[in-house]
Amino acid sequence: MDIDALHERGRQRIETLVAELAIDGEVAETAAAIFTRTYTEETQQGRSVDAVAAAAIHVACKIERVPVTAATIAEVAEIEESHLLRRSKWVQSAIDQPIDAFDPAPFIDEYCDALKLSDDTRTLAHNVVTVGIDQGIASGKSPAGFAAAAVYYAAMLQDEQCTQDDVHEVSGVSKITIRNRYQEQAEVVGDVT
Template sequence: MVYMNNNKDGCPRCVKGKLIVLTETSETCCPKCGYVVDELSVDTGAEWRSNAGTDRPDRSRAGSPTSLTMHDRGLSTRISADNKDATGKHLSSEMRYAFKRLKTWDGRLNTVTSKDKNLITALAELKRLEDKLVLNSSISEKAAYIYRKALEEKLVRGRSINALIAASLYAACRELGVSRNLKDFELHANIKRKDIARCYRLLLKSLTIRMPVVDPVSCVAKIASANLEITEKSKRYAIKILKEASEKHLASGKDPMGLAASALYLACVKNGEDITQRDIAQAADVTEVTIRNRYKGLKDMQTVDDKMILSIEQHKRRKIKLTNHEKYMNRKKKAEDDIL
């Protein structure tokens, strides 16, 4: 069987012929000059016909992709509950009873070991937290990977499964740069914050995970979206303040959430918005004292910048005045020379 190749480029030798694929030999060649471009072509398209035997045509070449969020990685099979055979006919009562028993034993055999039972419980909780915290599947995959590593290192023994899976999800959020704090996990996981933090520190120490530094700029949008009615102008000004503080190494060793809250408060003060420290502190889950301390440092930085800008502008104005004076003296001297 012969069909056209989807490659838009023609033959690399004669350039005129369009490449074709011979399914019998899996060769990609040019019909004009006979040049063989590839000897082992792999067709990634759909099948030409369906062999599923169901009402809906199924022309897929493979099953669903593997996933770490399933205890068996999605590799095991399941006996369907449709009570139909391969041709779509209904089973008799005796066969339905037999397949019911087979399905029960199949489920038991897939969860024989304690590790499988542990993963089923943990990954079900992971799926629930993913929905509650509105996270994407890539973060869940990373969290499942971290939990599986912890299970291999036997860190789960003697500890709460829910606390450890919550700590794994928090570590995945931190590692992938997603802004979620321990308060969110405490609220949705129904576990004390100190228990999640203890398991999180255990994961970092035992699995040697290095977390990236949290950028305070990513916290601005989260604070401003907490029904504070802050304008976009203040948000952008706060981001500008944080970038300047980062360039001057004033953000090192500071809590990113507290620094972002202080920058947002300073931006609101500069733009004349009526937002109190208490409102921003509650939205950022920090104390008002933290905002006042960070606010003072950011304000001093802005004052220094304003003074520098003012001095530069004054220097420019003086230079312009001197230039005008020199022009006047030159014109005066030229006039005197003309008179003489």
């Protein structure tokens, strides 16, 4: 199959996945540009169109700051998450653009909206994340999990009705992860109200 046909197939796959993920059209445009740039005659050997298309979406979500986890993309694309992450790393190095991989902010906003939490709680959750990053406890952690814990912690500090179960339901982050990240945040952040 010639490269133009493969590019078209990749763009179609990106459009399908973006529609299934119900995410912004800008992500599709960015992902298509990334796909075309990285999937060439020289690089296509041993790399499936579907995996590179999914990886392009994952990288595009980071660039566009759209909060979609690798696990969610992998599930919709029907590929192993570890395979998606390997391809994403390859795509990211191929486009040679530094991307702030750890950005919990969009997840905080998404979770606060879904839980109908106050602006004060949202601001406090952002502050918890900022302090946690500054104190070095965020290294190696999932942005979605770190954000979920910060939202739970902030809601507790603000006396808003919000349980770990509630946060788990809207975020998909396990209750164990929420509890562990929350405890780490509470140790270094304290009462930031």
